[in-house]
Amino acid sequence: MDAQEWDERYREARSSGSGTDAGLWATQPHAQLQQVAGQLVPGTALDLASGDGRNAIWLARRGWQVTAVDFSAEGLDIARSRAEAEGISIEWQLGDATNWAPDRTFDLVTITYLHLDEAANAAVIRRASQWLSDGGTLLVIGHDKENLTRGTGGPQDETILYSPELLRAATELKVLAAEQLVRNTSTDPEGPEDTGTTAIDTLLHAVNA
Ligand SMILES: C[S@@+](CC[C@H](N)C(=O)[O-])C[C@H]1O[C@@H](n2cnc3c(N)ncnc32)[C@H](O)[C@@H]1O
Numbered sequence: 001m002d003a004q005e006w007d008e009r010y011r012e013a014r015s016s017g018s019g020t021d022a023g024l025w026a027t028q029p030h031a032q033l034q035q036v037a038g039q040l041v042p043g044t045a046l047d048l049a050s051g052d053g054r055n056a057i058w059l060a061r062r063g064w065q066v067t068a069v070d071f072s073a074e075g076l077d078i079a080r081s082r083a084e085a086e087g088i089s090i091e092w093q094l095g096d097a098t099n100w101a102p103d104r105t106f107d108l109v110t111i112t113y114l115h116l117d118e119a120a121n122a123a124v125i126r127r128a129s130q131w132l133s134d135g136g137t138l139l140v141i142g143h144d145k146e147n148l149t150r151g152t153g154g155p156q157d158e159t160i161l162y163s164p165e166l167l168r169a170a171t172e173l174k175v176l177a178a179e180q181l182v183r184n185t186s187t188d189p190e191g192p193e194d195t196g197t198t199a200i201d202t203l204l205h206a207v208n209a
Contacts, residue, residue: 003071003096010052010074021082023052024075025191030055030112032181032203036139037062043107048097048128049114053079053090060088064108067091069100097124105133111140113190115160125170125204132173132208140167140204144180152185152196162202173206 001009013024033055037045042063047056050068052075060066060083068090070076076092083090093100097111098120109128116124125140132138143154145161155161168178181201185194 003073006072007074010072010078013052014074014078021078021085023078023082025051025054026189027054027082028188029058030141030190031183031188032141032201033110033112033139034058036137036205037064037108037110040108040137044104044133045108045110046102046106046128046131048100048109048111048124050079050092051075051113053082055110055112056090057083057086057088059108059110060090061086067093067102067106069093069095069097071096101127102131105131105136107133107136109136109138111142113142113154115142115155115162117160118166121160121162122166122170125167126172129171129173129206129208134208136208138171138173138204138206138208141181141201144200144202146180147200151198151200153190153194153199164202164204167202167204171204171206174209175204175206177203177205179203 014022045059045064045066047068050056050070056066056068142162145163164178181203183199183201185199
């Protein structure tokens with residue numbers, strides 16, 4: 001999907017929801033982000049493909065200085081309005097993950113549910129791996145290929161889904177975990193498309209050691 005198609009999805013979510021900050025995805029942060037980032041001392045963070053802002057806003061609430069990038073202006077707009085309602089400051093940037101680059105490094109880079117084609121997924125992770133400060137953490141989470149047969153929600157095109165092997169091969173950082181995650185969608189939904197009870201995600205947790 002290109003940026004215009006994502007804009008359209010966010011616009012529809014906004015118009016069918018209640019208020020200008022109605023969004024497309026869950027409002028609570030991904031449980032695994034909470035677990036990993038919850039153990040780190042807040043510093044600088046980049047949320048790439050930040051969507052309507054759930055992870056960026058949670059990080060900022062905890063004291064992280066957050067830069068959030070997405071190529072959907074509509075998605076960013078919802079996120080911005082949610083953050084402003086809480087008096088939270090985040091640097092929102094409109095950018096395409098396939099060519100956007102920061103002019104600084106970060107203590108944490110997180111990417112959740114960004115699904116491009118296989119080569120592009122790997123290229124984004126390879127590039128994002130270079131944006132970490134010494135000791136910085138990379139956390140990538142997306143739908144696993146096995147979600148098609150064992151899970152619920154997410155894209156139904158296997159060629160854009162993740163596997164632990166694919167994510168592990170995309171980074172030269174020290175990999176602490178590259179594995180499947182079984183996510184309970186009742187307690188940790190990605191959004192309204194998670195209608196079953198279980199989703200299979202892939203997680204990459206790596207550090208610039
Ligand atoms: C499934 S949503 C996930 C949003 C958020 N990370 C979350 O977990 O709630 C995918 C997001 O990726 C964004 N996206 C897709 N392709 C992108 C690209 N090439 N560059 C930047 N953002 C992109 C979309 O606009 C959308 O907001």
